[in-house]
Amino acid sequence: MLENKNDQRTPISDLGEFGLIDHLTKGISTIHSDTIKGIGDDAAVLKMNKNEVQVVTTDLLLEGVHFDLAYMPLKHLGYKAVVVNLSDVCAMNAQPKQITVSIAVSNRFTVEAIEELYEGIKLACQKYQVDLVGGDTTSSTTGLVISITALGTCLSGDVIYRSGAKVNDLLVISGDIGAAYLGLQVLEREKQVFAVNPKAQPDLEPYHYLVERQLKPEARTDIIKLLADLKVKPTAMIDISDGLSSEILHLSKASKVGCSIYEDKLPLDPQVITTCEELNLDSTTIALSGGEDYELLFTIDQKDFDTIKGNPNLTIIGHICAPEGGINLITRAQSQIPIIARGWNPLKNETHD
Amino acid sequence: MLENKNDQRTPISDLGEFGLIDHLTKGISTIHSDTIKGIGDDAAVLKMNKNEVQVVTTDLLLEGVHFDLAYMPLKHLGYKAVVVNLSDVCAMNAQPKQITVSIAVSNRFTVEAIEELYEGIKLACQKYQVDLVGGDTTSSTTGLVISITALGTCLSGDVIYRSGAKVNDLLVISGDIGAAYLGLQVLEREKQVFAVNPKAQPDLEPYHYLVERQLKPEARTDIIKLLADLKVKPTAMIDISDGLSSEILHLSKASKVGCSIYEDKLPLDPQVITTCEELNLDSTTIALSGGEDYELLFTIDQKDFDTIKGNPNLTIIGHICAPEGGINLITRAQSQIPIIARGWNPLKNETHD
Numbered sequence: 001m002l003e004n005k006n007d008q009r010t011p012i013s014d015l016g017e018f019g020l021i022d023h024l025t026k027g028i029s030t031i032h033s034d035t036i037k038g039i040g041d042d043a044a045v046l047k048m049n050k051n052e053v054q055v056v057t058t059d060l061l062l063e064g065v066h067f068d069l070a071y072m073p074l075k076h077l078g079y080k081a082v083v084v085n086l087s088d089v090c091a092m093n094a095q096p097k098q099i100t101v102s103i104a105v106s107n108r109f110t111v112e113a114i115e116e117l118y119e120g121i122k123l124a125c126q127k128y129q130v131d132l133v134g135g136d137t138t139s140s141t142t143g144l145v146i147s148i149t150a151l152g153t154c155l156s157g158d159v160i161y162r163s164g165a166k167v168n169d170l171l172v173i174s175g176d177i178g179a180a181y182l183g184l185q186v187l188e189r190e191k192q193v194f195a196v197n198p199k200a201q202p203d204l205e206p207y208h209y210l211v212e213r214q215l216k217p218e219a220r221t222d223i224i225k226l227l228a229d230l231k232v233k234p235t236a237m238i239d240i241s242d243g244l245s246s247e248i249l250h251l252s253k254a255s256k257v258g259c260s261i262y263e264d265k266l267p268l269d270p271q272v273i274t275t276c277e278e279l280n281l282d283s284t285t286i287a288l289s290g291g292e293d294y295e296l297l298f299t300i301d302q303k304d305f306d307t308i309k310g311n312p313n314l315t316i317i318g319h320i321c322a323p324e325g326g327i328n329l330i331t332r333a334q335s336q337i338p339i340i341a342r343g344w345n346p347l348k349n350e351t352h353d
Numbered sequence: 354m355l356e357n358k359n360d361q362r363t364p365i366s367d368l369g370e371f372g373l374i375d376h377l378t379k380g381i382s383t384i385h386s387d388t389i390k391g392i393g394d395d396a397a398v399l400k401m402n403k404n405e406v407q408v409v410t411t412d413l414l415l416e417g418v419h420f421d422l423a424y425m426p427l428k429h430l431g432y433k434a435v436v437v438n439l440s441d442v443c444a445m446n447a448q449p450k451q452i453t454v455s456i457a458v459s460n461r462f463t464v465e466a467i468e469e470l471y472e473g474i475k476l477a478c479q480k481y482q483v484d485l486v487g488g489d490t491t492s493s494t495t496g497l498v499i500s501i502t503a504l505g506t507c508l509s510g511d512v513i514y515r516s517g518a519k520v521n522d523l524l525v526i527s528g529d530i531g532a533a534y535l536g537l538q539v540l541e542r543e544k545q546v547f548a549v550n551p552k553a554q555p556d557l558e559p560y561h562y563l564v565e566r567q568l569k570p571e572a573r574t575d576i577i578k579l580l581a582d583l584k585v586k587p588t589a590m591i592d593i594s595d596g597l598s599s600e601i602l603h604l605s606k607a608s609k610v611g612c613s614i615y616e617d618k619l620p621l622d623p624q625v626i627t628t629c630e631e632l633n634l635d636s637t638t639i640a641l642s643g644g645e646d647y648e649l650l651f652t653i654d655q656k657d658f659d660t661i662k663g664n665p666n667l668t669i670i671g672h673i674c675a676p677e678g679g680i681n682l683i684t685r686a687q688s689q690i691p692i693i694a695r696g697w698n699p700l701k702n703e704t705h706d
Contacts, residue, residue, distance in 0.1 A: 010464035012492075021490045023464065024471045030484035032450050034506075037486075044486035046451065046504070049402030056487060058502055060455040064494045097385050098399065102413040102500055111363035111376065118377045131383040133390075133397035134409060137374050139365075141417045147455055147500035149411055151399070153387075 018250075040254070041162050042091035042239055043152075053159050055152045057088035063143030070194075071187040074113055076215045077146075078120025084241060085150035086128055086219035087294040091239040092161075093224055094154035098131045102147040104140035117146075128221060158233065160298070165236035165255035169299040171318040172234070172308060174223045176267040177244055178283065181290030182275050183207065183214030209271045217294045223313060230307050234298035243291035246341040249327060251297065258325035261318035261339065264332050288329070288339065393607070394515050395444035395592055396505075406512050408505045410441035416496030423547075424540040427466055429568045430499075431473025437594060438503035439481055439572035440647040444592040446513040446577055447505035451484045455500040457493035470499075481574060511586065513651070518589035518608035522652040524671040525587070525661060527576045529620040530597055531636065534643030535628050536560065536567030562624045570647045576666060583660050587651035596644035599694040602680060604650065611678035614671035614692065617685050641682070641692065 015023055021039075030038045036053060037045035043057035061067060061081055069077070082099060089096040101121055105114060125132050130150070190202040204211050227234065236255055240247045244261075252259055266287045276283040299320055300308060308314050318330075328336045368376055374392075383391045389406060390398035396410035414420060414434055422430070435452060442449040454474055458467060478485050483503070543555040557564050580587065589608055593600045597614075605612055619640045629636040652673055653661060661667050671683075682690045 008465050012458060012460060012462060012464055015464060017490055028485055031482060032484050035451055035484045035486055038484060039487055056453060058453045058455050058487060058489055060457055060489045060491055060500055062457050062493055065492055098388055100409060100411045102411050104413055104415050105365060109365060111365055111368060112361050129384060131385050131388045131391060132381055133388055134392055134411060136411055136413045137370055138413055139418055140415055142495045145498055147413055149502040
């Protein structure tokens with residue numbers, strides 16, 4: 001009925017998620033003086049008052065793309081949907097305060113199923129002391145859609161961007177990495193087993209930590225508090241939900257620097273190591289590209305080294321260098337390999353180079 | 354694989370959209386002192402600083418539920434998706450300042466198609482002087498999903514809730530109503546004609562206003578400015594996107610009042626009247642239940658009558674009465690008919706009683 005004026009037909013997969021965002025938001029500028037930071041970080045930053053800024057972030061989760069209800073209980077899904085947004089608030093060094101929750105549901109969901117989802121949402125709100133202040137509820141012709149916006153605040157001088165890393169800063173990561181991805185692999189395997197034999201009783205105990213990291217991740221508000229207590233203000237910060245390799249590239253690009261990450265410093269849980277062996281996967285690759293670990297990656301000035309070193313929640317994994325140095329992994333054998341983004345790309349539906 | 358612990362299976366259609374929201378958000382309270390108003394109005398209200406509050410609202414739009422790309426050009430869709438959120442900001446008497454935009458797209462969309470969508474989004478941002486500050490871009494296994502969150506500000510004393518209407522206040526509506534719904538009917542009819550004969554050239558000229566109201570609605574920021582200029586502060590306000598009958602019930606319920614609306618006062622465009630005749634529809638029913646007119650419904654104290662009357666942008670359609678009086682339409686024949694919500698309900702997929 002309407003004429004198609006587009007002669008050009010470029011598949012979205014040509015650009016991928018970040019390419020598409022860059023392409024669409026190219027040249028967008030802001031006009032309000034209280035818009036301090038627009039597109040390009042974990043969250044936007046708005047001026048609230050003389051002393052405080054507000055951060056705003058939003059995430060869209062679709063059934064069949066971001067989650068599979070075959071092994072993701074609705075209550076966990078609700079909890080996780082909140083957490084992934086709070087993690088972005090943390091990555092700005094802010095305290096989460098409010099969320100809005102929009103959902104679209106098809107008629108295959110019952111009221112009781114949506115209650116389960118909301119139980120998880122409310123549980124996360126309670127745990128993280130966040131107010132659920134609004135949203136939208138509508139129908140979907142197919143699967144479940146969840147869109148959450150999270151708001152938080154921090155003192156004006158405390159907000160941390162991706163762009164502040166300086167040459168010789170140290171690269172620090174909270175917690176450990178790779179577990180959430182392996183948790184997903186284990187659950188996917190059980191789903192296949194179940195498809196063949198619905199009476200099979202899965203023994204997930206050896207993978208308990210991995211499965212928990214996948215199904216019930218936490219946002220590192222505790223790390224924000226720890227850093228404040230230690231009086232360490234990172235120079236740059238990002239959450240590593242899309243995988244360490246992808247996020248280190250974002251941070252380095254935004255800060256216009258290079259960096260070296262040491263393979264032997266990557267923090268891995270013992271279950272990650274044993275499960276990688278079992279599944280014949282390279283644990284370094286998993287740690288670099290796994291994704292869905294809602295940990296924080298940040299840079300600190302060398303003067304803070306003594307305060308950070310030895311803290312069981314934090315691991316120094318490398319350092320920032322000049323941009324000419326590139327972004328490299330220093331292997332156990334002391335060889336230097338350029339890091340490329342291999343995180344999961346929902347717009348290419350495959351890992352990407 | 355996972356045991357279903359839900360024995361009860363209540364279809365969502367039993368509750369409908371507003372019933373489900375009420376059910377899920379029952380008992381939700383807020384803990385942060387800067388959360389002034391949570392769920393239950395057109396937008397949440399947060400404290401920004403000593404003088405100002407921030408309003409936050411979000412809407413989720415799904416292909417096949419909220420729009421049909423057969424007659425909705427992507428550029429118009431982008432524009433409209435922004436406008437529907439800004440309308441909710443207006444309904445709080447606030448000025449829109451920022452939006453975030455999340456989209457999920459399937460691989461049947463090209464980069465050029467998404468560019469079109471963003472052209473419309475950017476156009477709306479430009480027209481309404483709103484900053485696009487963030488969002489999320491991901492893939493969809495089926496149709497297009499758009500989730501927008503809008504933020505705005507107003508002076509602390511100027512924010513208007515649904516709950517402030519008082520007995521004897523006058524009911525006022527901006528613009529005219531019923532046109533957007535008829536625009537949709539006309540477009541649906543053309544779609545059917547096109548399905549039968551793809552060479553048919555639609556003559557939409559007689560329905561120009563109706564189609565424009567459907568495809569390119571505007572948010573009434575001008576009315577917010579007009580009221581400020583006239584120094585009239587409404588006692589209660591709501592946007593009537595879900596249809597006048599549904600919204601008057603929301604306003605009356607929140608304000609714990611009744612009201613009378615006069616059939617002969619309902620502001621109708623001549624095209625609405627002629628098209629209702631042509632399609633054999635009752636224009637009062639369309640005006641009451643049509644929906645998608647992004648106009649404002651508000652109440653004013655009687656002392657403001659002289660300031661409002663005769664303004665071409667505003668129509669006094671009735672007045673507020675005691676709750677015992679009920680919520681009624683006074684027909685041209687002077688009979689009194691209780692108003693029931695017949696707005697479109699996306700969770701029942703039909704008009705509802």
